[in-house]
Amino acid sequence: MTTAGGIEQSYRLVKPQMEALDGLLEELLTADVPCVDEMLKYAGRYSGKRLRPVLIFLIAEMCGGAGEAHVRLGAVVELIHMATLVHDDVLDRATTRRNHDSVNIRWNNKDAILLGDIMFARAIRLLVSIGNMHALDRLTGAVSIICEGEIQQNQLSGDPGVDFDTYRQIIERKTASLYAAGCELAALLAGADEALVQAFDRFGMSLGTAFQIIDDCLDLTGEEDVVGKSLGTDVRNGKMTLPLIHLLSRLDDQERAEIEALIRGDDCSPDDIARVRELLQVHGSVAHALGLARSYVEQSLATLRGLLPPRDFGVVEELAAFVLEREL
């Protein structure tokens, strides 16, 4: 795998599309009602590295060229992603996002729910303007699947018995499905042949799964000001992620009972989080999870090997490396 610094080069390759995306998102995040306008502009900050649009534009360039439809597709996917973050922060009672107050804190839960709804609706409206029925069907389907994954996750919160298969199903639904749809549609709208379109679909699913595993690791071991949100949220919310699933399988009865009580309970002090981090370190649980993320990334690359010319494959490798590099 190549060095991760190369991601800058990937961004440069699609600079015109990224600038068009900025303009389009700015246009979409406005409203006639002044208070809604203020909220939409604030929520604009929820867009971070814009990894999903970059991926879409790069894939489009490899498959025949990124046009206006791709700029819109990138904005649709980014808006859907941002809308889910707005709702997630309500669901997780999160207070910080990208180092600022989350929308639910700056305003309140009610308005955050409605703002997320508006962002979903704006995304779908923009999607309509692309004029591709399959894209509409795929992405509206993805929104439904994302929410199903989240409900499944909520209903299992506080349950330390969640196993790897269930965890994988949940993160495929809540995160990877949007990556898969974005990658598939980027290729499709660029006119790629069926085999390549399908390969990019599978690529997105594996890469998105890796992305979520890394995200779950960062929640446990990241630095708060780098990750830009409150950490330890998953343990506090009783959400079983891969490192915790691995950890529980390695603990003796007494320690397992201790951690299971934290997952089941409502209270979780900073000391408790420190204790979990210590045990994760001792048992190599985060390293185990990162290893699995790495194998998902390799799987994602395997679906494209042989289908892309070496130069393009190199670009995809850089991107994949960047997803893993977030572990640092």
Added chain:
Amino acid sequence: MTTAGGIEQSYRLVKPQMEALDGLLEELLTADVPCVDEMLKYAGRYSGKRLRPVLIFLIAEMCGGAGEAHVRLGAVVELIHMATLVHDDVLDRATTRRNHDSVNIRWNNKDAILLGDIMFARAIRLLVSIGNMHALDRLTGAVSIICEGEIQQNQLSGDPGVDFDTYRQIIERKTASLYAAGCELAALLAGADEALVQAFDRFGMSLGTAFQIIDDCLDLTGEEDVVGKSLGTDVRNGKMTLPLIHLLSRLDDQERAEIEALIRGDDCSPDDIARVRELLQVHGSVAHALGLARSYVEQSLATLRGLLPPRDFGVVEELAAFVLEREL
């Protein structure tokens, strides 16, 4: 205006479409994830008299015939309506809907938010299958406008200074916009000419406005088991509706201060609600609101007079009468 009993006749006119709608909604309210499936089936109860679909089917019949596209349109509009009810009950902390626990009570706020999202996404996906770009644009636009109206309403909650113009803007956005879109599209998809399509759009806007005014009156003066939800919710949530706006304009300084304190405050006892009901009665505020609802209904009929043959106009009159009859 004709007698209200005639609504039964209207339902009979579109019986095949109503049966097809039942089947389609049942099909849409299912999911692979068992807990989501259970929630969707439960939320199916949120569909009541199905006034919006009936309206759509009747208009379609007047404009050239109701086909499969109209059954889907009816299901889309009903699903969007149901999704907003699911989210509204979270926002309003409502406990009862159609005489059963609301979704947020039977499960919890988190899952209710996500269930609403899924229902929105299902609605849009079905809308895609109609294959009409204007319908997609109009209804996704309507979802955005509905949420903007709700945010505007939330941000003004607890503010007794809300005037009639602001109230009208809010209810046009949160309620009437969906009626207008449904009526316009019913005519459009049946092949009506532009003048008639526009007339049905305006008809829907006026009728929807009347509908919401009546709804706001019912919250203050209805019978709990007839309306099927907790009453007095608007006062408790500091939501200024038309009867309250009228009432405040009629009270002396001391009484006004008393009611304004209720609107501003967090606490509102059953005695407080009884006091508000008493004052509303004394000052004829509900009668005033119903009078205005009646004039909106007349306005809705005026947009169609001369454009429809007498028999069809009679059907529309029955429907309009039914909307007003809810006051009883």
